[in-house]
Amino acid sequence: MTLRIRHLRLRAETASGTFGADIPFALGLNVLWADNTKGKSTCLQGLLYALGLERMLSPRREIPLTYVMTSHLDDPDTGAPRTVLESSVSVELENAFGDVITVLRGVKSAQDRRLVTVSKGPVLSEPAARYERQDYFVHDPGAAQREAGFHRMLADFIGWELPGVRRFDGSETTLYLETIFPLLYVEQKAGWSSMPAAFPNYLQIRDVGRRAVEFIMSLDTHELELKRQQLDLQLAECTSAWTTERNEMLSVAGLANARLQGIPTAPTISIGDIETSFLLAPDRDDWRSLEEMASILRDRVADMLAAEVPEVEDLSEAAAVELDNLIKLASEQNARRNSLFRARQTEVAQRLSVARRLAALQEDLQKNLDAQKLRNFGSKIADTFAPDYCPTCSQSIQDTLLAQQASAAVMRVEDNIEYIRSQRTIFQRLSAQADTAILNIDRRLAAATNEVNETNARLRALRADLVAPSHSPSTAAIEERLPTESRLQTMEDVQQRFEEQKISLVSIAERYAELLAARRALPDDRLSEQDRAKLDRFTHIIRQQADQYGFSTFPARDIDISPENFRPQKEGFEIGFELSASDAIRLKWAYHLALMELSRRDATNHPGFVVFDEPRQQATREISFQALLERASEAKSHKQQVIFATSESRERLSGFLANLDCSFLAFDGYILTRLS
Amino acid sequence: MPSSLRDLLLDGPFELSVRPEPLPGDLRLAWGMALVILILGRSRGKRASLQKLHFMAHSARTRATREQTKRLFAGGLSTSDMVVRVEPWLNRAISFTTAAKLVPLERGGHARLTEAGIAAYDKISEADSIMVEEKEFFDAIARQATEGTIDKIMRMEQLL
Numbered sequence: 001m002t003l004r005i006r007h008l009r010l011r012a013e014t015a016s017g018t019f020g021a022d023i024p025f026a027l028g029l030n031v032l033w034a035d036n037t038k039g040k041s042t043c044l045q046g047l048l049y050a051l052g053l054e055r056m057l058s059p060r061r062e063i064p065l066t067y068v069m070t071s072h073l074d075d076p077d078t079g080a081p082r083t084v085l086e087s088s089v090s091v092e093l094e095n096a097f098g099d100v101i102t103v104l105r106g107v108k109s110a111q112d113r114r115l116v117t118v119s120k121g122p123v124l125s126e127p128a129a130r131y132e133r134q135d136y137f138v139h140d141p142g143a144a145q146r147e148a149g150f151h152r153m154l155a156d157f158i159g160w161e162l163p164g165v166r167r168f169d170g171s172e173t174t175l176y177l178e179t180i181f182p183l184l185y186v187e188q189k190a191g192w193s194s195m196p197a198a199f200p201n202y203l204q205i206r207d208v209g210r211r212a213v214e215f216i217m218s219l220d221t222h223e224l225e226l227k228r229q230q231l232d233l234q235l236a237e238c239t240s241a242w243t244t245e246r247n248e249m250l251s252v253a254g255l256a257n258a259r260l261q262g263i264p265t266a267p268t269i270s271i272g273d274i275e276t277s278f279l280l281a282p283d284r285d286d287w288r289s290l291e292e293m294a295s296i297l298r299d300r301v302a303d304m305l306a307a308e309v310p311e312v313e314d315l316s317e318a319a320a321v322e323l324d325n326l327i328k329l330a331s332e333q334n335a336r337r338n339s340l341f342r343a344r345q346t347e348v349a350q351r352l353s354v355a356r357r358l359a360a361l362q363e364d365l366q367k368n369l370d371a372q373k374l375r376n377f378g379s380k381i382a383d384t385f386a387p388d389y390c391p392t393c394s395q396s397i398q399d400t401l402l403a404q405q406a407s408a409a410v411m412r413v414e415d416n417i418e419y420i421r422s423q424r425t426i427f428q429r430l431s432a433q434a435d436t437a438i439l440n441i442d443r444r445l446a447a448a449t450n451e452v453n454e455t456n457a458r459l460r461a462l463r464a465d466l467v468a469p470s471h472s473p474s475t476a477a478i479e480e481r482l483p484t485e486s487r488l489q490t491m492e493d494v495q496q497r498f499e500e501q502k503i504s505l506v507s508i509a510e511r512y513a514e515l516l517a518a519r520r521a522l523p524d525d526r527l528s529e530q531d532r533a534k535l536d537r538f539t540h541i542i543r544q545q546a547d548q549y550g551f552s553t554f555p556a557r558d559i560d561i562s563p564e565n566f567r568p569q570k571e572g573f574e575i576g577f578e579l580s581a582s583d584a585i586r587l588k589w590a591y592h593l594a595l596m597e598l599s600r601r602d603a604t605n606h607p608g609f610v611v612f613d614e615p616r617q618q619a620t621r622e623i624s625f626q627a628l629l630e631r632a633s634e635a636k637s638h639k640q641q642v643i644f645a646t647s648e649s650r651e652r653l654s655g656f657l658a659n660l661d662c663s664f665l666a667f668d669g670y671i672l673t674r675l676s
Numbered sequence: 677m678p679s680s681l682r683d684l685l686l687d688g689p690f691e692l693s694v695r696p697e698p699l700p701g702d703l704r705l706a707w708g709m710a711l712v713i714l715i716l717g718r719s720r721g722k723r724a725s726l727q728k729l730h731f732m733a734h735s736a737r738t739r740a741t742r743e744q745t746k747r748l749f750a751g752g753l754s755t756s757d758m759v760v761r762v763e764p765w766l767n768r769a770i771s772f773t774t775a776a777k778l779v780p781l782e783r784g785g786h787a788r789l790t791e792a793g794i795a796a797y798d799k800i801s802e803a804d805s806i807m808v809e810e811k812e813f814f815d816a817i818a819r820q821a822t823e824g825t826i827d828k829i830m831r832m833e834q835l836l
Contacts, residue, residue, distance in 0.1 A: 375705075386772075401704070419698050
C-alpha cells in the first residue's frame with residue numbers, strides 16, 4: 001500500500017507566453033519554501049485538484065486554485081495583467097510495485113473539468129517515451145465505484161480495497177477518498193484546527209472520521225461496527241413500524257371517539273401488555289371500555305328489534321311529553337358542548353403560551369451555555385476576559401451586565417444552567433399534559449356533537465309524528481332504531497380492527513425483542529485484541545513525539561487516544577480548546593506522522609505519505625519546527641514521504657535543515673514563472 | 677402535621693440566606709463581551725461606530741429580533757417598524773472590553789479591536805460550538821449591515 005508523489009507540474013498559457021512550475025518530490029522529507037502569497041498553497045492544492053479531491057476542502061464544486069491558474073496573472077517583466085487562456089495541473093505518482101502513472105487535469109480548458117487523463121508512465125520525468133492514455137471522470141455519481149471512475153482507478157493503483165460504510169439514511173456506500181485524504185493532507189485553514197482532521201460531511205457518511213481512521217489503521221473493528229449499525233437500523237425500522245401501527249390504531253379508535261389504553265409510544269417487548277390493552281370510549285362525562293359500551297348498545301338494539309314499530313296514534317300523547325323533554329335535553333347538550341369547546345380553547349391557549357415559554361427558555365439556556373464556555377475559555381481568549389475583578393480598580397465584581405450595585409447576588413452560571421434546565425423540564429411536562437388534555441377533549445367533543453345530532457334527529461322525527469295521519473307507522477321509532485344500529489356497527493368494526501392490529505403489534509414486538517437480543521450478543525468491546533495493541537503502539541508513538549517536540553500543556557504521558565472516535569484525550573476528556581496554539585500544531589503533526597509511522601511495523605492501509613501545508617502565520621510564531629522536521633526526515637529510511645510547505649524565515653529554516661537528509665525546494669520569487 | 681414535629685420545626689434554630697438571582701445569559705459578562713468582539717471582528721476594518729454596535733447587539737440578541745432584522749434587510753419590513761433599543765448593558769459590555777484592553781474607544785464614537793482583541797476574535801470565531809446562531813446571523817446580514825445602511829435605519833429613512 002504505497003503512493004509516492006514524484007513530480008507536480010502546473011501550467012498556465014497566456015498571450016505573452018507559458019507560465020508554470022515544476023516541482024520534483026523525493027523520498028523522505030521535502031521542504032517547499034517560498035515567501036507568503038508566492039504560490040505554495042496553490043501548488044499543494046493543485047495536487048489535490050489533480051487527484052479530483054478538491055471537494056475534501058469544500059463541498060462546493062469550485063476550483064481551489066488562485067486566480068493565477070483560473071483567470072489572470074501579472075507579467076513579471078511589464079507588470080501588466082495577462083489573461084490565462086488555458087491551464088492544467090499534472091502529477092506523477094508511483095505505487096508499491098514501482099508502477100508509475102501521470103494524471104493530468106485541466107483547470108481552465110475546453111475539456112470538461114470532470115475529466116482526468118491518466119497516462120501509464122512517467123510523462124513528466126521521462127517525456128520522450130510514448131505512454132498509453134485513458135480518460136476517467138471525477139465527481140459524477142459512481143466516480144468512486146465504477147470502472148471509469150478516477151477514484152476507483154486511484155484506489156486500485158494504491159492497492160486500497162475501500163470498505164463499505166453506511167450513510168445517515170441507512171443506504172450503503174464505499175468510503176470515499178475525500179474522507180480518507182484529510183488524514184494524509186493537512187491543509188492550511190481548517191486542517192490544523194480539527195483532530196484528527198476536518199472530514200467532509202456532505203457525503204452523509206455516518207461517523208465518517210472514525211471510519212476513515214479505522215480504515216487507515218486497518219482495524220478489525222470495522223466488520224463488527226457494520227453489523228452494529230445494521231442492527232441499529234433494523235431497530236429503528238421496528239420503532240417506526242410500531243409508531244405507524246400505533247398511529248393507525250389511534251385513527252381507527254377515533255372512528256368511535258375512543259382512546260387507546262395500554263399501548264406505549266415506543267415498542268415494548270412485553271407481549272402481555274399488548275394483549276391486555278383496550279379501547280376507552282366517552283360515556284357522557286365518564287369513560288367506559290368500548291366492549292362494555294357495545295354490549296349495552298347491543299341489548300338496546302335487541303330490545304328495539306323485538307318490539308313492533310308502533311303507529312302514530314298510539315304514541316301521540318307520549319310524543320308530546322317526550323318532545324318537551326327532548327327540547328330541554330337538547331339545550332343541556334348544547335350547553336355541555338359549548339363548555340367543552342371553551343375548555344378546549346383554554347387548553348390550546350395554554351399550550352401556545354407554554355410553547356412560547358419553552359422557546360424562550362431554550363434560547364436563554366443556549367446563551368448561558370455560551371457564557372459558561374466563554375468563561376471557561378476566558379484566559380485563552382484574552383488575558384482579562386470576563387474577570388471576577390474590575391480590570392481598572394481591581395475591586396471584585398459580579399458576573400452581570402446590569403448595574404453592579406443594583407443587582408442582588410447573581411446566580412453562578414453553572415447553577416443558572418441547572419435552574420433553566422429544571423424549568424424547561426417542568427414546561428415540557430406541561431406541554432405534554434396540554435397535548436393529552438386537548439386530545440381527550442376532542443374525543444368528548446366529537447361524542448357530544450354526536451349526541452346533539454341524534455337529539456336533533458329525534459326531535460325532527462317526533463315533530464313529524466305529531467303532524468302525521470294517525471295510522472301511519474311512527475317515524476320517531478324508526479329514526480331511533482337506525483342510528484343506534486349503525487353506532488353499534490361502528491363500535492363492533494372498530495373493536496374487531498383493534499384486535500387485528502394488536503396481532504401485528506405483537507409480531508413487531510417479537511421482532512424487536514429478537515433484535516435487542518442480537519445486539520446484546522455482540523461483544524461489548526469494539527476493538528479486537530490486535531486492534532488494541534495497534535492503538536497502544538499508535539498512542540506510544542504520539543507521546544514519544546510530543547515529548548520530543550516539547551509539548552508543554554500537560555505531560556505527554558497523559559495523552560490518550562479515544563478508542564471510540566480516535567481523538568486525542570486526557571483522562572477521558574477530549575483535548576481541544578485548552579491547548580496552546582503551538583501545542584495544537586505539535587499534536588497534529590505527531591498524530592499524522594504516527595499514522596504513517598505505525599505502518600512501518602503493523603499492517604495498515606497508510607499509503608506512506610503526508611502533506612503538511614503550514615498553518616497560518618499567527619499560530620506558528622512561537623514554534624520551532626526543528627524537532628518536527630527531524631522526526632519527519634526519518635521517513636526516507638522507510639521509503640516514505642513527507643511534504644511540508646512553509647514560509648518560515650529562510651535563515652532559521654536553513655539552520656533547522658543543516659544536518660538533515662532532506663530535499664529543500666526553495667523558490668525565491670513566485671513559484672509560477674515564465675517558461676522559456 | 678404532628679404537633680411534636682411542628683414544635684420541633686418552630687423551636688429549632690434556622691437561618692435565612694439570600695438566594696442568588698438567576699440572570700438571562702445575555703446579561704453575563706462573558707456573553708456581552710464576546711458579542712462586542714464578534715460584532716467588531718466582523719465589521720469592516722475591525723471597527724464600528726457605537727450606533728452600529730447598538731444596532732447589531734439589539735438585532736442579534738433574540739431569535740425574534742434576528743428574524744425581524746433579516747426581514748428588514750430583505751425589504752419585508754419598513755425601517756419604521758424596527759425599534760432599536762439602546763441598552764445600558766451593551767455600554768457596560770463595551771466598557772469591560774475597553775478595560776480589558778481589547779477594544780479602545782476612538783474619538784467620534786468609534787470602537788475598534790486591538791491586536792489582542794483580534795486574537796480574541798479569532799479564538800471565539802474558531803470555536804464551533806460557541807454563539808452559533810449569532811455567528812450565522814452576522815454572516816447572513818454582513819453584506820447589508822454597513823454603517824451607512826444602519827444610519828439610515830436609525831433615522832427611519834427608506835432603505836431603497
